[in-house]
Amino acid sequence: MRKIFTIFFYLVIVGNVFAQNKLTISGKLTDENKKPIESATIYLSAQRDSTLIDYTISDTKGGFSLPVKKIDYPVFVSVSSIGYEDYTQKFDAINENVDLKTLLLKSIDNQLEEMVITADVAPIRIKQDTLEFNASSFKVRPDATVKELLEQLPGVEVDDQGKIKVNGKEVNNVLVNGKPFFNEDGKVATENLPADIIKKVQVTDYKTKEEKITGSASTSDSKTLNLTIDDDKNKGLFGKAIAGYGSDDRYESSLLFNYFNKDLKVSLLASSNNINSTGFSTNEIFDNMSGGRNTYFSSSSDGTMSVNGMNFGGGQGIFKTNLIGLNYSDSWGKKIKSQTSYLYNEVTNENKNISRIENLLPDNKFVTTSQSETKSKVGNHTFSHDFELQIDSLSTLIINPKLSRGITTSRNIAQSETVNELGEMLNKSDSKDILDVDTYSFENEIMYSRRLKRKGRSISFTLNNNNSKNETNQLKDASTFFYQTNLPNDIRNQTIKTNSHKDEYEISMRYREPITAKQSFNIALTSKWNNEYRDRQTKDFSQITNDYTEFNSLLSFANSLSAQHTTPTFGYMYRGEKFYINTNVGTEFVNYDINSSYNFQNYLNNRFDILPKIYINSSITVGKSSNIYVSYNYGGRTPQMDQLLEYEDLSNPLFTTKGNKDLLPEITHNPSLYFSNYDYQSRSGYYFYSGLYYYERTAANATVYDENYKGTSTYINVKDTYYYYFGGNFSKSYNIGKNKLSYSLSMAGKCQQI
Secondary structure (H helix, E strand, O other), X not given: OOEEEEEEEEEEEEEOOOOOOOEEEEEEEEOOOOOEOOOOEEEEEEOOOOOEEEEEEOOOOOEEEEEEOOEOOOEEEEEEOOOEOOEEEEEOOEOOOEEEEEEEOOEOOHHHHHHHHHHOOOXXXXXXXXXXEEHHHOOOOOOOEHHHHHHHOOOEEEOOOOOEEEOOEEEEEEEEOOEEEOEOOOHHHHHHOXXXXXXXXXEEEOOOHHHHHHOOOOOOOOXXXXXXXXXXXXXXXXXXXXXXXXXXXXXXXXXXXXXXXXXXXXXXXXEEEOOOOOOOOHHHHHHHHHOOOOOOEEEXXXXXXXXXXEEEOOOOOEEEEEEEXXXXXXXXXXXXXXXXXXXXXXXXXXXXXXXXXXXEOOOOEEEEEEEEEEEEEEEEEEEEEEEEEEOOOOEXXXXXXXXXXXEEEEEEEEEEEEEEOOOOEEEEEEEEEEEEEEEEEEEEEEEEEEEOOOOOOEEEEEEEEEEXXXXXXXXXXXXXXXXXXXXXXXXEEEEEEEEEEEEEEEXXXXXXXXXXXXXXXXXXXXXXXXXXXXXXXXXXXEOOOOEEEEEOHHHOEEEEEEEEEEEEEEEEEEEOOOEEEEEEEEEEEEEEEEEEEEOOEEEEEEEEEEEEEEEEEEEEEEOOOXXXXXXXXXXXXXXXXXXXXXXXXXXXXXXXXXXXXXXOOEEXXXXXXEEEEEEOOOOEEXXXXXXXXXXXXXEEEEEEEOOOOOEEXXXXXXXXXXXXXXXXXXXXXXXEOOXXXXXXXXXXXXXXXX
């Protein structure tokens, strides 16, 4: 058993040095029953133009203390809290400490409460499930973007990749006036929209489409961020353009153009450069190209990444990128909402790579040196449409189709050689590959939801399909020589044609029923059918016909998978003022057949698996600023088709793989814990988290090497492996006039048994 333990520390300090404040404005807030009022906003503003000077938040005992410098002009001290009348007191100047003693706030009814929420300018509002920032209360430079505004908000973090966290919880959905802007990931909005058009920044619990439509409570512990635009600024033309030229004919250009007119929004973005940049955030473009988080993504240690089969380098080689995208959204009357996006991205890459890998085995070692030169071009068209029809006051229909087409060409020349610890040659290879790939895909979601007469009761039906097709043509000229055994050399001059398609259809039904005002249960049934097919036809060059006509049965195959998944689940939810728990229990029944034809032999693998499904998440609110989240996920996963195929794959002369038809499903336990606390009064906060992945049973690769260090790998089940992680963060900021000092200390670690 081997363990790997890693820990990281980060310290970030930014800001300006300032003198300590000498005066304070303090007091205590109570209601008519003399109970303390927590999380009320106390703010200081100039009388002449209502400019915000500073603010704080009351603590759990209703107390507050606002540090200030001496002020020699008239100001207002105001108090604002949801459900209470506002309090304001005028001061001609602040030349000494101010003790407001105990302030009694009168409660108001719901109708008047909404009027107060709309009218006041409190910098922060803390409602039951919403954290709201008044954008004008946080000063940024005149040409700042929304990202720079978010970085000024207390408790909000934005990393270098544009990922947003609020009090340590990830934001995975960013909306503009309640709608996606190019994509729900929102990076186009945060990186490019100007901050001065934003009125409010609202943070709420993330909801699925079905939860939004039915009015159900959120079952997620992640967040949604909604940017509301000032009514007088939600119209007109605006945008930004960047252009630059430098040495070695390097250039960069990007454009974002917007036309807003209330619900109508039209945006155009474009970029062209040869400096390994997209002109916008890599994630925002590729997430938009590939459907946000519903994508296939992989990365390697050298920084190279692949998004839905499209490869991009993280600093490897020279990239030329051209991009153009168009986004349109509007409301047609009161019942129809529509949004359409189109994006074309083209990336050309030239890359030269030299590597040396030293492999340590129990008894000896071997070293492989290699070099390669690659030229590639990737083009991708993506069209998506979101359509929402409110049939009546209780029924809604949603249709979300997406089409994509990708074309890839690649040319690669590579050489490698392997020596043992004595420097003796073990093997050597040279190869030349020419590759052309065409991909097509169509996805669609149709959802019908109806809220029934009793509040909280609803039923919804969803139909999803995912159809994809891939065609690859490859010309391979490769030679591999073995020096330490009688193993024959491997000489290949061949064409390889690979075809694959995948058709997946899923239908689901969910019924929700309230038990009490705080409790509900739901039942759901999901059925999914999927068919996968993949074949490879390899033909060797014939000296007789002077063409690629000799069928190579060892390097050809035809594989197919047909599966049906049926998953009934039962869920229970309790949501109180301070405590929340959501539980879902179910069982997945999987019946699937795998057929493969290889080297004139047929293989059949019939499987029936029963997989457990348990998911529990809960949260406890301690005051209005501290939260504890606990979750537990227990489930199984069937092996993938490649892992179950019985035949040997000899396509790589230096590495042979073989499946295991008796491989059992993976069974995983995943508990996690998260705690956060942000004190808006002191503008400091911390959070920590930990989690464990315990694999009761999982699949692993088992590889052996022969005398030439040619690898042979298969899949086996291993038991009782685990991976756990932990981390934390502390941050604090100070605002004094236009000066700001902020610092944060982060720590992260992990331990893995392998």
